[in-house]
Amino acid sequence: MNGNPNVNGGAAGSLMPNSMAMNSGNASSNSNANNRNHFGMSMVPQPTLMASNSILTVGPYKHRKDLTRESVLSKYQIIGYIAAGTYGKVYKAKSKKPQEKEGDEVNGSEASNTALYNRNEMNQTAGDGTNHVNGNNVNSFNASNNHPGNNSSTANYNPISSLHLNQHHVSHHLNPHYGHNKSQSQNPSQNQPQNINQQQSSFQTPAQPSTQLQAHLQVQTQAHGQAQGQQSSNTANQLQQGQLQAQGRSITTDANSQAQDQTMRLNQHHQVPGSSSITDSNSQTKQDGDKSTGEPGEQLFAIKKFKNDNHSSNKSYNHDINGNEIIHYTGISQSAIREMSICRELNNKNITKTMDILLENKSIYIVSEFCEHDLLQIIHYHSHPEVRQIPERTTKSLIWQILNGVLFLHKNWIFHRDLKPANIMVTSNGVVKIGDLGLARKFNNPLQSLYTGDKVVVTIWYRAPELLLGTRNYTPSIDLWAVGCILAELLSLRPIFKGEEAKMDINNKKSVPFQTNQFQKIVEILGTPTPEQWPSLNKYPEYVSFKQQLPNNYNPNLATWYKTVGGQNKSCLLLLKGLLEYDPIERLTAENALVHPYFLEQPKVCENAFEGLSYKYPKRRIYTDDNDIISGMQGGKRHGFDESKNRKRQR
């Protein structure tokens, strides 16, 4: 038996509740089959032996975790999905629980573990063979919701409660439900002020009339900078502070005293991490201002669920039908794991903030803030039914914020590699949030060439020329090219280089085709690149194909293009030129672009890109035909969820 541990291992992982609870008498047909199999082999059905077999596949541990895990459905209520793609789906959701069982968290693992065994016993006495782990959690969670301490905040529509909720998120992040939250309350985490700052900003924004708002947000950014400056012993921090100063320069402000005020308050936060009363009063005042807008204080989330296409999630439940498993699961994809790890580290105003990451039943859910708009949708709104230009101020503010987010990424040694209008989210307060970091990766100290990792990066229309020429090692400047394309698209309301993608040869996946058509579109507007303009041009792997496929010489034409799309501003054209520079070395960096003269002249950049607009962009479309975020994971065992799903559909 020892020589062949897989026979048991095949099923033990997910059947642990059954195979371990040998004295409990709850056994589904699956586990019976499994047990039979098991006993037939070993002939000695001793508990210890069973444990020792399941332990090879980490059975006892998985069982313990599965019982205590909170389901994504117990935390969030799915409103509908907003996007679907090859990666999976993005759902819109709101939080189900105003306040989490903080008591449990403080008590740490001990409490939850005792709970585990109590619950476990409950299950066993109930003899409920089909009792689902998650369903179980939902119940137990609901029970804890009725805790008297939480009553004040159970009403979702009370704005104060939403702030509670928000605070909860801070505390949740700070105390990763484990014993070591003690250490953290002793040394309050440095990113706390940032978190609070962001939250305050998100709540203040609707409350302020537009002009005040601008100043206000600047105060916050400055406070943010200062809070960071206090602890900066480190270059990246200083750089970021520098960036914030740059921000201060381009948007004139003299709200320093206020900023200090704010910082002081933040410090207060800092020093009294445990005292909720102070935090509460502090935030309540903020919230009071919010009420006037009548905006429901409900916080919305976007939950990205990664499709687990190639794996056998149902195997544990239907393997007795198939007998053997043929589906191969290859682990979490590189893209998903990048997104998870990078999202967890990043905290910037112009990057989608990740609130939570849930792993449940082999699915990954990345919970982030919900943004009502994205650039694609805004561009669409302006081009349909008839073309109406996006106001210059809006364009400028959007691009500036995009650059700000990109700078932050680059300062953190990350390039995005998939910047395009669809990935640039905008909140209803006109704040840009760069999203979808599925192609993003760290580029400091790469262990292997960037090309080895991903042969093709960036959506074709936004792909930089050096990438089209097959470069093996590229720089963050590829992101700036994409920003240039986005700027052009905001000006003209259609993609500037709308080439057709040459499809990859299915039989020869190793070779990447030369994107003739895409390059053609680029040279038609920017002119054929010359060696003077781009000294390393002939060093690129695809240089020969480039010469062969595009023999005609085109003259630079960007100024004409700019005129035809109705552009008048000279410095805007210069910025565009700087971003769409052929030579990646000459191309503007995010840092330089941010202080480009274009941003220094009137109209000034606004923190709220929508400021002064007389219209409102339509809200994101929600599809409700599939609210079942869990689906496909449970096999035949989702009775509990089907119910809730139906309820939602009727609504």
Place this chain on the structure above:
Amino acid sequence: MSADFWNSTQRTKWQLTRYSLFENRRKLLLLERKMIHNGIIKDAPGIVYDANMRIYLHNLLVKLGRRLNIRQIALATAEVYLTRFLTKVSLKEINLYLLVTTCLYVACKIEECPQHIRVITSEARNLWPEYIPQDITKVAEFEFYLIEEMDSYLVIHHPYKSLLQLRDFFTSVNPQYMGGGFLLTSEELQNSWSIINDSYITDAHLLFPPHVIAITAVYITVVLNQQNKHGNDGVGVGSTGGSNSAGSQQTSISNEKADIQLDDLLSLTYSLPNENGDNGSNTGNNIGNNSNNGDRVPKSGEINSGANGANGGMDHLVRIDQFREFLARSHINLDEVVEVLQDMVNLYAIWNRYNESQVKRALSFQLLNR
């Protein structure tokens, strides 16, 4: 943030204190006992998360990493995952071999040198056939639990970078300032690098920022080893062993090297005469070794500015002084450095008594019941 340790989740979410770590482990023991009591797991004598076990785990990881030719950074990340995971999970409820495999698998992805799950599983199976299920879904499944247990905080900052930064700082800085003029030879760099490799066996990476660990490694290399070499007992060990190992392998961890370190430190801490045959009784060879080093300098293009010249003894004292000067002015938390140092010395002391077969047997009993 990913470029910045001070805002990283490693610091804000995963930096523990001795006390909280102790608490975690205590709770884990309670949990373990409860599980045993309830018959969910069986008691496995000899499965304790002590230094012996940790050295064993470290060796497992290194072994698997070497077979796959995995880069040091990924290996180090895997080690941190391992320690993090085991602050929350009891050894007795899991299969450590599978855990090691999974940690390495995830670490490779995070460090952008992904290995196919099939390759990694089959290599692990070659090493430990009776412990690794053939079914790759077991690793894939475990991956989720591993990531979940770490709360998806996966980016790790390592002392290697700090070490290189320190070296660059030493070379770049004005001699008049901050103990400049002190240079790290490539041999010393290699030595420090190896000490960092070993530091993953301790809790240091859960407790201290990477630069503290890096500076401790430099301290052990420069001050302790040299003191040892030129100390009163006159047993010259470090130099010979150091240059040998530095010459042989640049990036891998080798047990032999660890042994040498260990001997150095032991002879230092206990002032015991060194009996390691390899190094010989080269009391009189000290000067010879040093001039050897001096000869190597121009060849390998080291930045060693002749500090290891013929009159080595005095120069070393000067260098140590320079390094101390740097430490004193560096604003590095010396208490933390001392703590790491203590841990490392303890580790090397225990390593001397390391008993692999004992752990192996215990694990075999736990996992295979034989």
